[in-house]
Amino acid sequence: MKTSPKNIKGVMEDRLPKKVVQALKAAGEVAEGMNYSAYLVGGLVRDLLLGVENLDVDITVEGEGIAFAEKLAQRLSGRVKGITRFGTAIVTLRGGFKIDVATARREYYERPAALPTVQKSSIREDQFRRDFTINAMAIKLNPGEFGKLIDFFAGERDLKRGVVRALHKKSFLDDPTRIFRAVRFSERYQFKIDEGTKDLIKQATNLAMFDELTIERVRDELVLILSEENPARAIKKMAELHELKFIHPRIKLNKQLRKLLGNLEEVLSWFRSSFPKEKPSPWLIYFSALLRGLTLKEARAACQRFHLSRKDEEKVIKGKEGVSRKLRELGKEKPRPSQIYLQLESLPLESLLVVMARASRIVRERISLYLRELRRARLKVTGDDLKELGLRPGPKFAELLKKTLIAKLDGSLKTKEDELNYVKMNISRMRR
Numbered sequence: 001m002k003t004s005p006k007n008i009k010g011v012m013e014d015r016l017p018k019k020v021v022q023a024l025k026a027a028g029e030v031a032e033g034m035n036y037s038a039y040l041v042g043g044l045v046r047d048l049l050l051g052v053e054n055l056d057v058d059i060t061v062e063g064e065g066i067a068f069a070e071k072l073a074q075r076l077s078g079r080v081k082g083i084t085r086f087g088t089a090i091v092t093l094r095g096g097f098k099i100d101v102a103t104a105r106r107e108y109y110e111r112p113a114a115l116p117t118v119q120k121s122s123i124r125e126d127q128f129r130r131d132f133t134i135n136a137m138a139i140k141l142n143p144g145e146f147g148k149l150i151d152f153f154a155g156e157r158d159l160k161r162g163v164v165r166a167l168h169k170k171s172f173l174d175d176p177t178r179i180f181r182a183v184r185f186s187e188r189y190q191f192k193i194d195e196g197t198k199d200l201i202k203q204a205t206n207l208a209m210f211d212e213l214t215i216e217r218v219r220d221e222l223v224l225i226l227s228e229e230n231p232a233r234a235i236k237k238m239a240e241l242h243e244l245k246f247i248h249p250r251i252k253l254n255k256q257l258r259k260l261l262g263n264l265e266e267v268l269s270w271f272r273s274s275f276p277k278e279k280p281s282p283w284l285i286y287f288s289a290l291l292r293g294l295t296l297k298e299a300r301a302a303c304q305r306f307h308l309s310r311k312d313e314e315k316v317i318k319g320k321e322g323v324s325r326k327l328r329e330l331g332k333e334k335p336r337p338s339q340i341y342l343q344l345e346s347l348p349l350e351s352l353l354v355v356m357a358r359a360s361r362i363v364r365e366r367i368s369l370y371l372r373e374l375r376r377a378r379l380k381v382t383g384d385d386l387k388e389l390g391l392r393p394g395p396k397f398a399e400l401l402k403k404t405l406i407a408k409l410d411g412s413l414k415t416k417e418d419e420l421n422y423v424k425m426n427i428s429r430m431r432r
Ligand code: CTP
Pocket: 041, 042, 043, 044, 054, 056, 129, 130, 131, 132, 135, 136, 175, 177, 178, 181
C-alpha cells in the first residue's frame, strides 16, 4: 500500500464548477491556518475521476472538524448547521450550496451493526473504515499540495478496471447496508464485484445482524438501488449474492418473479413515454414486485419491518390484494368502460402499474384505456347543482354523483344538460 503521488488539480479545475474549486481552495487555506490537513473524500473523488457529475462535497480534516467548519463558514460567509457528537457538521453557503465536514476518525464497533464509537485519527484510518476501494480515495486541499490524490487502497486501479472491492473482511459485518451498496455501485457504473468481495457478501448474509437503526438504513439503501436505472438487473444481482433473503426469507427469484420484472420494464417504459409528467416511485413498484410471492400478511409484515410509511404500505398491499379477481373481471368479454373504471379506481398509480405488469395483453389494453381516459373523466354537474335541486350533501349525494359518472363513462351522457336530466330522473326515483 503506497500513497499515490499523482496530482489531479487540473482535473478538478476542468470538471468542477469554479465556485466549488474556490470553496475547496478556501477550505485548504483555512485548514493550513489551523495547522490541520483537509481532504476532499468519498463519492465526489470517485466521480471526479470517472468524469461523472457529482456535487456532494465531503471534506474530512485531520483536526477538530467542527472548529474547522466554523472557520470555513466565516471565511465563505456561510453558516454551520447539523453539528454532531461524531465531529461532523454542515457548512451551508449562500444559494444553498453545502459542504459536509467530518473529523478524520477510526470507528470501531463494539458489536456488529452497533452505532460506532468514535476516535479521532488520521486520514489513512478514516479511509480504511470505508466501504469500497473506489470510495476510499481522498484529495488533499492544503495549499502547496492542493489536488494531491491520496489512494492507500488502489481505488484508482479498481476504478480503471471497473471493480467494486471491499476494503477489509469485516466490512459487511461492520455495516450490513454495504451488502446492498455493492450492488448499487456495480449497477450504476457497470462494474464487476470482485470475487472475494462476493464471498464476503454471501457470508455476511448469513451472519449480519440488523437492529432497528440498521433496518432503516437498509431500507434507504434498497430505495436507492430500486431507484437506479435498471432495478430488474439489480434485483438479479441481489439474488445471486443471496441478498433477497434480507428483505424477506421467502423471496425467491423464480420464474414468476423474473416474468413480472420483465413485464414491469415494458409497462414502465410505456407509462413513462405516455405520461412523462407523472412520476410514480419506481422503488415502490419494484419493492411490491419483490413481495409478489408472499402472502398479504407476510407482505404487510415486511413493509412494517422496514418502517414504510402507512401510505406506501397501502400502495404495496393494494398491488396484491384481490388482484387475481380484478384481472379476471377485467379479462371478461367486452367490459363496459364503467366496469373497467370500478375495478381500478381505488388503486394508487404504483399499485396499478404492478397490476398492469401482471395482466394479459388484452387486460393491459383495458388498463391503458383507464389510464389514458377513464381515470380523467369528470362530471360537468357539480355538488352545487345538486344542492340547487334540493339535495343535501351526504352518502346519497355521493352515490348519485358516482352513478351519474358511470352513466357518463358508458357514453349515455354527453352534455351538462344530459347529466342534469339524469340526476333529476334519479332524484325523482329516489323520492318515489
Ligand atoms: N460510506 C461507507 N459505508 C456506508 C456508507 C458510506 O463507507 N455504508 C462512505 C463511502 O466512502 C462513501 C461516503 O461514505 O463514498 C459517502 O457516502 P454516500 O454519500 O452514501 O455515498 P457516495 O459514495 O457519495 O455515493 P452516492 O453517489 O450514491 O451519493
